[in-house]
Amino acid sequence: QAWLTEYQEVLSREEVVPPGVEREEFEEAQRQLFRESSEVAAAVGLRAAGESVEVSGAGARVAAIMDGSPAAGQLREGDVVTAVDGQPVALASDLVTALASRAAGEEVDLTLRRDDREEHVRIRLENVERLGRPALGVAVATVDLAITLPVPVAVDQGEIGGPSAGLMIALTVYDLTDPVDVAGGRTIAGTGTIDLDGTVGAVGGVGAKVITARRSGATLFLVPENEAAEARQAAGGELEIVPVGTIDDAIAALQEAA
Incomplete structure (x- = not known):
């Protein structure tokens, strides 16, 4: 079926699960990343x-x-x-x-906690095909993640x-909490990671x-700013593409389009 549709592709196991990482280990890391995000x-x-939220963590531990x-x-x-x-x-x-927004070949300086010592490591990023973007090639999990919400939220x-x-x-939770209905009965779609400060990050696919x-x-369709061109090409003029950089951008765009 994937060979016959424009929105699917066939990938080998090696393109999805990083070499040296067990499939179950990779899948659990992805599930954990979803739960955390x-x-x-x-x-x-x-x-x-406008609600008060407490969030804390002690770094990103390298799991694989x-x-x-x-x-x-x-x-x-x-390493953390x-x-x-x-x-x-x-x-x-x-x-x-x-x-997420770094280019292949770009070097990054990582501050690490290793064996109770602080170290710095410089790494040149390379494109990871299964992600569609440059990456380190690691699975990570938050150390001591703690989020205290004023109301229970289940996803x-x-x-x-x-x-x-x-x-x-984030937008769904906002829409359910704030008295203003930003969805306005429309079918709204989108993609993008979200950081604690509300910054929207790039994704694959x-x-x-x-x-x-x-x-x-x-x-x-809401999309990270640096992926708007790819989104517009796929939309073919049949879907309004709205690039956003933050949660506030997304809320404002939905309110303006309502």
């Missing part, structure tokens, strides 16, 4: 609606390293990344966001993994997501 998204949505990746030989399992080019990393999703994970639903989860949204009846 969902908690962060709920916090962002509630904060945008892909064979032959930029991180191989540079990072070790158990606490900053990227001086930008603090409290959560695993902070690391994903910090690297049905289903078969979803990874952090790319963060923006839409934007074209396929746009096509799926278009075929599902969506009229508007």
Whole structure:
């Protein structure tokens, strides 16, 4: 079926699961990243609606390293990344966001906590095909993640993994909490990671997501700013593409389009 549709593609196992990482280990890391990003998204949505939220973490622990990746030989399992080019990393999703807009060949300076010592490691990023963007080639998890929400928020994970639903989860929580109905009865779709400060980060597979949204009846698609061109190409003029850089951008865009 994938060879016959414009929005699917066939990938080998090696293109999906990093070499040297067991499939179950990879899938659990993706599920954990979704759970964590969902908690962060709920916090962002509630904060945008004026609610008080407490969030803390102690860095991004390296859980697995892909064979032959930029991180191989540079990072070790158990290393805790606490900053990227001086930008603090409290959560695993902070690391994903910090690297999302970087280019292949670009060097990043990682501040690590290793064996109770602080170290700095410079790594040149390379494109990871299964992500569609440059990356380190590691699976990470937040150290001591703690999020205290003023109201309970439950997200049905289903078969979803990874952090790319963060923006839409945050908007959904905001829409359910704030008295203003930003959805306005419309079918709105979108993609993008979300950081604690509300920054929207790049994701993979934007074209396929746009096509799926278009075929599902969506009229508007929110996308990270640096992936708007890919989204517009996939939309073919049949779906309004709205690039956003923050949760506030997304809320304002929806209010203006209502």
